[in-house]
Amino acid sequence: MKIASWNVNSLKVRLPHLQQWLAEAQPDIVALQETKTVDEKFPVDEIAAMGYRAVFSGQKTYNGVAILARDEPVDAVTDIEGLDDPQRRILAATVGDIRVVNLYVVNGKALGDEKYAYKLHWLAKVRDFLAEEIARHPKLVVLGDFNICRDDRDVYDPVAWGEDIFCSPPERAALQALLDVGLHDSFRLFTEDAGLFSWWDYRQAAFRRNMGLRIDLILISDALKSVATSSIIDKAPRKWEQPSDHAPVALELNL
DNA sequence: ATGGTGGGTGTCCCA
Numbered sequence: 001m002k003i004a005s006w007n008v009n010s011l012k013v014r015l016p017h018l019q020q021w022l023a024e025a026q027p028d029i030v031a032l033q034e035t036k037t038v039d040e041k042f043p044v045d046e047i048a049a050m051g052y053r054a055v056f057s058g059q060k061t062y063n064g065v066a067i068l069a070r071d072e073p074v075d076a077v078t079d080i081e082g083l084d085d086p087q088r089r090i091l092a093a094t095v096g097d098i099r100v101v102n103l104y105v106v107n108g109k110a111l112g113d114e115k116y117a118y119k120l121h122w123l124a125k126v127r128d129f130l131a132e133e134i135a136r137h138p139k140l141v142v143l144g145d146f147n148i149c150r151d152d153r154d155v156y157d158p159v160a161w162g163e164d165i166f167c168s169p170p171e172r173a174a175l176q177a178l179l180d181v182g183l184h185d186s187f188r189l190f191t192e193d194a195g196l197f198s199w200w201d202y203r204q205a206a207f208r209r210n211m212g213l214r215i216d217l218i219l220i221s222d223a224l225k226s227v228a229t230s231s232i233i234d235k236a237p238r239k240w241e242q243p244s245d246h247a248p249v250a251l252e253l254n255l
Numbered sequence: 256a257t258g259g260t261g262g263g264t265g266t267c268c269c270a
Contacts, residue, residue: 009270010262034270036263061263062270107270147270201270202260245261245270 001255002027005102005143005216006237007199007246011035011066014244015043021237021248022050028070029095030248031102033145035064042066057088065091065102065144073100080129083122090126092133098224099137101130103144110165119147123174131181140221142183145199145246147215148175150185153194154214166213183219186231186251198233199246207238218251227254 004027008014011032022030030052035042037058047054047068057078058064065088067073073093080090089104103126108119134140148171152158161167179185187196197212206212218231230252238247 013262034262061268109269204259206260242261 001029001253002250003029003031003098003100003141003143003218003253004248004250005031005033005145005218006248007033007104007145007216007244009034009036009244009246011037011043011064012041013242015046017237017240017244019046019050020240021234022052022068025234025248025250027250029098029100030068031091031100031143032066032068033064033102033104035066036061037064055091055093057091059086059088063088063104065089065104067091067093067095067100067102069093069095069100071095080125082125082128085122089122090129094137098139098141099133101133101140101142103142103146105145105147107147108165108171111168116165120170120174123171123178127174127177127181130178130183134182134221138221138223140183141218141224141251142178142220143216143218143249143251145215146175146217148172149213149215150175150188150217153192154197156195156197156211156213166215179219182221184222184225186218186220186225186228187214187233187249189225189228190231196233197247198249200238202245216246216249218249220251224253228252229254
């Protein structure tokens, strides 16, 4: 069983990349972020032709999340208690006996910005939602673009970056609060290395210089931790023509 | 401190 996450930065533009990557990586479940596609225009037929069912929650121009799976995703949730939010950033669904929560965490822009306050409020509400989800679903995976670096190993130049956006103590505490409901950062079950990133800015040849951040995470509950066999970042699609600025991340389970 | 690049939209917003 392989479960993946990829911020595609426009599904319309990246559909050929997604198709190529699905064919090569053969994931069973994929969470997508920044589809930037209204539901009426979601490429259901193209996805079905690849052998995947899809649930999605999109909007015009911004945000948008989707879950693709070999088996039909059911019991989808797009809105959570306490967040009356027009931004389409959350999608939970059940595939088999695994509960999948796909998150496109608020970017936050800069410390002190109103978007930063919104990010922290949003994360607090998501924490409460996850506490309920894990109580109902022992096999829980929470994955997506978290827009937070857990620690300095996840930042290309932690001294220069300091405690700026993505690395501020309140953001890191908010991420830790998600983990504290009973989740594990699956990537860190397999490596303690620094300098392994999932996002690189389009500017300044950042990818070539490995000036990146690890902000795309796959968090798993105890029941899935016990059967996890690998958790990797697949840098290959970031090298393709007209790439997303994010690489896909993928978890393998012995299920 | 700024601006570099990219996507979607529309002559700017967001990342």
